[in-house]
Amino acid sequence: MTHATSSRVQTHIGDPVSEKPAVARADLEEIFQDIQSDLRFDHELNGCLNCGICTATCPAAHYYDFSPREIVQLLWTENLEGIYDAMQEKIWACAQCYTCAARCPFGNSPGGLVMLMRETAIKHGMQSAKNVLRPFSRVMLKLISTGNQLAPDMINRDHFADWGPNISKIDAPLKVLRKAIPMPTLNTTATAWEVNLKTSIELYTIWEETGVLKQLETIDENLFDVISDIMDEKREDWKDWLADQEDEQDD
């Protein structure tokens, strides 16, 4: 829908004067069902009187077209079109500070509900999720393949120019500066700390068993392939090490 007067709602939900919705009712229901079926849903949504204390204290509401009150209202009133619309952009504005949850007199957790909507956006491969998460791929590669979200070699002036010239106030090679940290686990550059090979192998099992790799494949197939290759390599390394141990014992 590209004519000059189209709005975001029209783009994602359909033309309000057209009888044909852009998203089938069955799809909207399935999306809501996925959000609602999470065991956290009933814990995080208990009712809402529209008091707005959540939005009044929300950092994201200062800067974005985002209101935790609106999110709660959409879910509480089961406004399926509105939920779908909010999943296009708004849910990604939330800063996940949980100030709303701490303040809500009903014990709701709008921030927690946003997470259920984000997970669902990913499960359904929504373009909004793909767009928003594209700049996150470097971080996801690091986390899923190593178990560390942030590594020293990611913090550099190319990627964090706005942090200014003082990413390190001492001009020396990163490797040397990391060796100068008096915790031997931290003498690394590619991960925040040295991660035991066995630990990585266990983490891969968790990713597989809990459907995280499937989520990743839905959102970014290329990244999924790269991570799968890394996982295969590390699993080979682990097998080799176990075989070496057996040989040593036999000797």
Place this chain on the structure above:
Amino acid sequence: MTTRDTGNERFTGHGPEWRDANLSSEDARIATSWVEQKIDRRSMLTNKERVEDVRDIMWQLEKDGEIVVHRVSDEHEPAMVKTLYGWDKKVPTRRLWHHKSCGQCGNIPGYPASLLWLMNRLDIEYLDETDQTSCTAWNYHGSGIGNLESLAAVFLRNFHQAYVAARAQGLPDAYYYPLVHCGTSFGNYKEVRGYLLHSATLRERVKKILGKLGRLVDGKLLIPEEVVHYSEWVHVMRDRIATLQEIDCSQIRATIHPACHVYKMVPEDAIYDDQILGGNRVAVSTGILQALGAQVIDYSTWYDCCGFGFRHIISEREFTRSFAIDRKIRVAIEEAHADVMIGHDTGCITTLDKNQWIGKAAGKEVDLPVLADCQFAALVCGAHPYKIVQSHWHASSTETLMEKLGIDWQASKAEFVAYLEQVKAGKQENLYDPRRMITSGPGYIPIAKRA
């Protein structure tokens, strides 16, 4: 109460029926004082129903033979503290397993190094090992990749490792108790523990995974009695830490940034102390700063988050930097005339520290040193500003703070630069024996084979 001069501008949004009450300043103050009371006191957190102590469920599940509880035992020499509702929490003080933070270790390594340095000075036994992942919650909250099951499985795996880690040293299970460094890990693990205790379905699902990993105890899930944040250890040890103090900091005006995931997530588990800011703020960090004699100055936006945002700090830093500067740093400088902002979480320290320089581009020049509570404590207890506190990784002007403390940072920096030559030669100084850090798998040296 301060009134902002807005000229003739009126805020809109009241609706056409709105009429100005024309109250005097005093009447306006009285009329709105209840709002301020509500914001200033922890009553906003305590006036809630449906709050239960999940530890009651935990003990029942153990009694029913469903789970095993990793106890904070007498050997961990626990200190008792009071939480939001006056409940007791046991904080272990020794035999600690460091559950590191990816953001701290990757970006501000003086944070964990200062903590370990304090422990060495107080002769506290601990283990810092390689067999751990991050909690993965930063990624989860930022991207939505992950789910309750994955978070729960990672939590139980890491805490199981803490339980068995001492085997590598020929010591019994449950010898070490996990100490969580990151505020998000702390909040996330507590939230996940609650869901695990409430949901038999979740327990059943993750039990299969933990079984595959060989991470069950007697065929059962292992649940920690307490989830403990490092700032809680610092808090209960504050008077002992103060005995190490070498540098007077009574002239320092400190503002505290309490971390959202430390006290807003599972708020019933956060420590409050009537002796610390009247019990109206979470006690950690303020407690240690006061014990060291610094002036803790309040400011109106203490309750705001830092602007980290999990996703925003990586891909939408316009929001992060605007919030950090406008709602935190500038307020601390203008209202509290702060010399330093002290925090107790990875993301907050990073956000508040790194996002000041860019303010110049928008005519918002700010300059406020930012440190973690344990870094400040280590600094005034005589830790080396570069070898231990690693202040060179901080973008904010920690040098200004050091000057106010009477520390010759230039001399210390020159020492550190010279020390790097020693490091290049492979002769770096460590806080513990590096052979302890690998407890299994490649690189592990069994005790019998150690020289």
